[in-house]
Amino acid sequence: MIRLSGIARTFLVGGEAVHALRAVDLSITPGEYLSIMGPSGSGKSTLLNIIGLLDRPDAGTYELDERNVTALSDNELARVRREKIGFVFQFFHLVPRLTALQNIELPMVLAGIDPAERKSRLARLLAEYGLEDRAGHRPDQLSGGQCQRVAIARAMSMGPTVILADEPTGNLDRHTGQEVLAVLERVHENGGTLVIVTHDPEIGGRAQRRLRMLDGAVVADEKG
Amino acid sequence: MRLADLLDFAWQVLRGSVSRTLLILLAMGIGVAAVVMVTALGEGARLYVANQFGSLGSNLVIVLPGRSETSGAMPGILIGKTPRDLTLEDALALKRSHAIRRFAPLIIGAGDVQAGARSRETPVLGSTSELMDIRHMEMAQGKFLPPGDPRHSQPVCVVGSKVASELFGSRPALGEWVRIGDRRFRVIGIMAKQGQSMGSNTDEIVIVPLAAAQALFNTESLFRILVEAKSREQIPYAQADVEEIIRLRHEGERDITVITQDAVLATFDRILNALTLTVGSIAAISLGVAGILIMNVMLIAVTQRRREIGLLKALGATGGQIRLVFFTEALLLALGGAAAGLVVGELGRNFAVQMYPEIPFQAPWWALIAAPATAIITAVLFTVAPARRAAKLDPVQALSRR
Ligand SMILES: Nc1ncnc2c1ncn2[C@@H]1O[C@H](COP(=O)(O)OP(=O)(O)O)[C@@H](O)[C@H]1O
Ligand SMILES: [Mg+2]
Numbered sequence: 056m057i058r059l060s061g062i063a064r065t066f067l068v069g070g071e072a073v074h075a076l077r078a079v080d081l082s083i084t085p086g087e088y089l090s091i092m093g094p095s096g097s098g099k100s101t102l103l104n105i106i107g108l109l110d111r112p113d114a115g116t117y118e119l120d121e122r123n124v125t126a127l128s129d130n131e132l133a134r135v136r137r138e139k140i141g142f143v144f145q146f147f148h149l150v151p152r153l154t155a156l157q158n159i160e161l162p163m164v165l166a167g168i169d170p171a172e173r174k175s176r177l178a179r180l181l182a183e184y185g186l187e188d189r190a191g192h193r194p195d196q197l198s199g200g201q202c203q204r205v206a207i208a209r210a211m212s213m214g215p216t217v218i219l220a221d222e223p224t225g226n227l228d229r230h231t232g233q234e235v236l237a238v239l240e241r242v243h244e245n246g247g248t249l250v251i252v253t254h255d256p257e258i259g260g261r262a263q264r265r266l267r268m269l270d271g272a273v274v275a276d277e278k279g
Numbered sequence: 280m281r282l283a284d285l286l287d288f289a290w291q292v293l294r295g296s297v298s299r300t301l302l303i304l305l306a307m308g309i310g311v312a313a314v315v316m317v318t319a320l321g322e323g324a325r326l327y328v329a330n331q332f333g334s335l336g337s338n339l340v341i342v343l344p345g346r347s348e349t350s351g352a353m354p355g356i357l358i359g360k361t362p363r364d365l366t367l368e369d370a371l372a373l374k375r376s377h378a379i380r381r382f383a384p385l386i387i388g389a390g391d392v393q394a395g396a397r398s399r400e401t402p403v404l405g406s407t408s409e410l411m412d413i414r415h416m417e418m419a420q421g422k423f424l425p426p427g428d429p430r431h432s433q434p435v436c437v438v439g440s441k442v443a444s445e446l447f448g449s450r451p452a453l454g455e456w457v458r459i460g461d462r463r464f465r466v467i468g469i470m471a472k473q474g475q476s477m478g479s480n481t482d483e484i485v486i487v488p489l490a491a492a493q494a495l496f497n498t499e500s501l502f503r504i505l506v507e508a509k510s511r512e513q514i515p516y517a518q519a520d521v522e523e524i525i526r527l528r529h530e531g532e533r534d535i536t537v538i539t540q541d542a543v544l545a546t547f548d549r550i551l552n553a554l555t556l557t558v559g560s561i562a563a564i565s566l567g568v569a570g571i572l573i574m575n576v577m578l579i580a581v582t583q584r585r586r587e588i589g590l591l592k593a594l595g596a597t598g599g600q601i602r603l604v605f606f607t608e609a610l611l612l613a614l615g616g617a618a619a620g621l622v623v624g625e626l627g628r629n630f631a632v633q634m635y636p637e638i639p640f641q642a643p644w645w646a647l648i649a650a651p652a653t654a655i656i657t658a659v660l661f662t663v664a665p666a667r668r669a670a671k672l673d674p675v676q677a678l679s680r681r
Contacts, residue, residue: 064622065497076601100679102596104675107593109593109674109675109678110675123463129597130597130598130599133592133595133596133597133598134597135521136593136595137594137595137596138595142593144678148586148589148590148593148678150587150590151295152292152295153290157291161594162589162594162595164281164284165591165594165595165600167280167281167284167597170281170283209594213595237342244380253325253404
């Protein structure tokens with residue numbers, strides 16, 4: 056359960072205040088599939104980063120699973136992020152010197168998970184995302200779609216309850232984008248919460264709940 | 280994060296940028312090798328001096344007539360009187376001390392030594408059989424002076440190897456007679472070649488029994504007494520005993536000088552140790568330079584790896600973990616550099632040993648610990664700033680730019 060109330064985020068750019076988010080109220084129930092659309096600069100990424108505990112709001116409160124996370128320390132935030140949240144980015148953000156397998160393993164390594172347990176989870180993830188024959192490849196030897204599948208597998212490796220994807224298809228051609236989207240939607244089908252930021256109305260339209268943002272505010276919230 | 284994973288992660292980074300890694304290893308290695316080699320030179324010089332002193336004899340206490348003291352009292356020197364002679368009776372009185380193992384009274388003079396038609400002027404030493412053990416002398420042929428009452432003597436002598444070859448050429452010298460002044464001596468031993476050792480050369484002397492030397496040079500006065508203490512710990516007691524015994528014999532006057540080999544050696548030791556420490560510290564400055572290099576490279580790495588650091592945070596890494604990643608990297612570099620430096624230093628030391636085999640080049644134990652320790656400490660210290668910068672990096676900003 057995600058509950059945002061009165062969330063505001065202001066950036067200072069050259070002495071001028073830029074209101075990326077102005078008093079956003081938003082509740083997301085577990086298992087929801089939600090898309091966020093809106094023009095560039097409307098605050099979509101900022102909202103996603105706050106939900107993902109990568110950024111802190113300047114005002115308002117954020118409750119995640121009935122716990123107020125607004126006041127947590129950086130270390131506590133890192134732990135919550137590690138256990139509950141999976142990020143998928145537009146530019147994949149894989150570590151270039153590591154293989155696909157090592158990239159997927161990274162969150163489990165950071166969490167200090169036992170190597171034997173990691174191995175069995177990795178085998179499952181590679182199979183689930185169709186990456187078995189790409190495990191030993193480095194990102195520069197993978198296609199865009201494969202890279203994003205590695206990134207999704209990495210986001211899923213700690214078994215998070217919420218997946219946040221910021222324009223996950225923005226860097227892929229149409230066909231590959233569809234494929235990746237299908238992979239992401241499986242998260243939702245398995246009961247996870249999925250939030251996708253996108254420019255593409257066709258992709259955004261597939262979600263059950265569609266948010267529209269404009270100038271730091273949620274201006275439309277459609278369901279069904 | 281598990282230690283094995285941390286090491287593995289750092290290892291991947293180091294392997295990923297080979298030239299950067301090699302550069303730092305080189306800088307660290309040169310620093311450590313410099314410290315090891317420079318201190319090995321200093322320590323080698325120190326040991327060389329110590330060995331030279333050691334070849335004089337061990338636990339040596341040297342007794343000289345006259346008081347060489349510049350303090351105001353001048354107790355030994357009475358107005359108008361020269362200091363009292365040191366005599367054989369003084370030496371024999373030293374037997375009373377329990378701290379003394381043995382002693383050898385010494386008279387020295389110059390004499391014309393003749394064998395047949397050949398003659399040569401050499402230093403002539405009068406002493407007793409104990410001299411051989413005290414001075415660690417070795418014989419090439421025959422025997423040293425026979426033991427017995429030093430007040431009486433047999434007409435025998437021991438000659439240095441060079442004297443023997445000059446007087447007898449290739450003929451055997453053993454058993455031949457030589458004439459020194461108006462006395463004849465039978466050659467009963469030839470000393471092994473020893474060469475120069477702290478200024479005295481036993482290759483070029485002739486040794487006769489003490490009583491013979493007293494008669495030859497017409498003197499009762501000893502040049503000095505060489506005393507060997509029972510052990511290193513006994514040296515101060517031996518010194519005190521010598522001073523006390525001879526003071527009592529000299530009617531309460533302190534008119535002798537007692538030098539211990541230890542005291543002289545300790546002075547040299549202090550000087551050479553200080554020298555080694557100084558040059559070692561100067562060499563250690565190069566480790567500081569390597570540390571600054573590590574800091575620069577790490578700072579560049581923080582900038583270059585902004586996205587990776589941001590990503591690690593997005594994946595749930597704490598600031599502490601990010602710092603740990605950087606420290607592990609620096610530590611691996613320092614350990615690798617230190618190991619390489621120790622190996623190169625050892626190679627350099629071996630080379631020096633080949634060039635100058637007589638000097639025992641050997642890095643002192645403290646340098647072998649201090650050099651790698653300094654490398655590791657500098658590496659860690661100079662990584663503090665870059666690691667903190669990395670840990671503080673805002674993940675959103677780090678990830679936002681392509
Ligand atoms: N780190 C930042 N520093 C300064 N301004 C920022 C920062 N991040 C976002 N902004 C500004 O906040 C507004 C919202 O940005 P963002 O959430 O990235 O929009 P979107 O993802 O919808 O394109 C924009 O005007 C952007 O310039
Ligand atoms: Mg955006």
